Amino acid sequence: MKRVFGAKKDKEPPPSIQDTTDRIGKRGDSVDDKIKKLDSELARYKEQIKKTRPGPAxxxxxxxxxxxxxxxxxxxxxxxxxxxxxxxxxxxxxxxxGIKDAQQTMSALKSANKELKGMMKNVKIQDIDNLQDEMMDLMDVSNEIQESLGRSYSVPDDIDEDELMGELDALEADMGFETEGDGVPAYLQPDNDLDAELNLPAAPSGHAPIPAGRQGEDELGLPAVPRASLRG
Known part of the structure; x- marks a missing residue:
């Protein structure tokens, strides 16, 4: 049968837009080259017309x-x-x-939409609101705990400004009374009445003189060491 009617030829695919554009572009370049050659020939004829006299030539x-x-x-x-x-x-x-770009954009949007829907299944607005409320309650409890731990004991809270100034004036008066006299506080000044009552000797103010018979002895009755031997 194939010998009688012949085999059916496969149809060639239609030319693409890019192939057709390239083929037409090559034809356009060929035509441009021909136009340039004709321009050169016309320029030569122009020079000949200028050089020849009017007449048959x-x-x-x-x-x-x-x-x-x-x-x-x-x-x-x-x-x-x-x-x-x-x-x-x-x-x-x-x-x-442009249509291809639109198709790709639609495919990307559909994929992203499907992914977002899958992610949103595990996220509920009510759960987020409940979590926020719980966090606020926890923060309030934490603040109460901190305030309770930082509470002072036996400290009056009803002290006004007048009472504060009175306490400061009294403290200043006490400090001025204690520093009267030679500028030494009273608790550092010697108590003469107590010394007289205990009959204590007065503190020596310097070295006591050595008796004549004890020139070679020190204060304790021991032989004095010569100064030269000390300098040794």
Missing amino acids: QEAVKARAMRVLKQKKMYEGQRDMLYNQTFNLDQVAFAAE
Whole structure:
């Protein structure tokens, strides 16, 4: 059967937008090259027209220049058509890329939405509010404990400013009374009445004189050591 009717050929995939754009772009570059060559030829004909005198020779050069100019106009029309096709293909490619981006964005949003829903299942607003209330209660209890531990014992709280100033004045008067006399507090001054009652000798103010018969002895009756031997 295949020999009679022939085998069915596989259809070629349609050209992509990028392939078509590249092919048209190459055609446009080829047309641009042809237009540049025609421009050079027209410039040469222009110089010849300037150098030749009016007459049959100049008219022949003008005819050739007119023919080249018509070719240039034709190629410029083809180039403009190719540019328009390329522009249309670029717009289609841009729209296609935009649709692809939108599809990817939608897929990412759906995945994120599904993930968020799974996470939200374990989080309840009521649980958060209850936790906040418990934390506030714990902080209040902690403050009460700190205040209870920092409470002072047997310290009156009803002392006013007048009572404070009176206490300070009395303390200042007591300190001034104790420092009267030679400026030494009373508890550091000697009690002469107590010394007289106990009949204690007065404290020596210096070295007592040594009797004549005891010049070679010290205060305890021992032989005095010569000063030279001490200096040794």
